[in-house]
Amino acid sequence: MAAEGRGPRLLIVPAPERCLGWALRAANGRPLGVGVRTYRSEEELAEAVRVLLIERAALRCSVAQSEGRQWVWSAYLPARSTRRMAAEPAPVARSARGYLRRDQCQAGAEGFLSGLQWVGQELRRGGRDGRWPL
Template identity: 55%
Template sequence: MSGAEAGRGPRLVPVRGADGRVGWSLVAANGRRLASAVRAYRNDRELAAGIGELLAERAALRFVLGQREDRLWVWTAHLPARTTRAGAGGGEAIARSARGYLRRDQCRQSVTAFLQGADHVQRLRRLGGGGGSVLPSGW
């Protein structure tokens, strides 16, 4: 994949809140946000670790679709559970749809776009030197 091809695909964009905490958004090549982090991280190191976990576990994510009070469909991605004890939760929520959708099938398509975007980001990460930073230079 050439540098020009890499620039046309989805990318992770760090987002810094007013409180100094950081999160991320997955942005499509056309600039539309596909997903965002559920949690805010205390610093860039925690953010990089969270993104690394998301990318490493992307094939095992569990997606929950539901409707908000305004009747728009949204999804939330959950990491796999880290325990085998009875009654344990289904894993921590890590990502959510960036917007609501009028129809359930559109929401499901958004899940597919998110997974494809995450796969693209992981390929770029591998090409960029293996375990290198997932944060843009200068962040």
């Protein structure tokens, strides 16, 4: 178990064209996952992360091999539409790196989900007052 206040952190990362993204890092700095979208403001980013943390129990991960034959995972939130022809859900997060084996990739996805759960619980307990970096 991690020491008080020590655990995964959500970080703001700069993106092209003056945008922002996010990354989830383990307490030791190892990347656990990254957001797929970029945002034009810190407020927009904070709202997207807030929704991600609230809906984290609904996240579903899929594992696939990339063109480079490395294993990667993507995390999806369910589509929020009642239309019959709703678009396929887009990923909200992905692995921060490729893996050599499928089982390593699946473990990476599980580590991401656990890290996100930890961050959500810390915020719920009032850790860091909701400020970045989390």
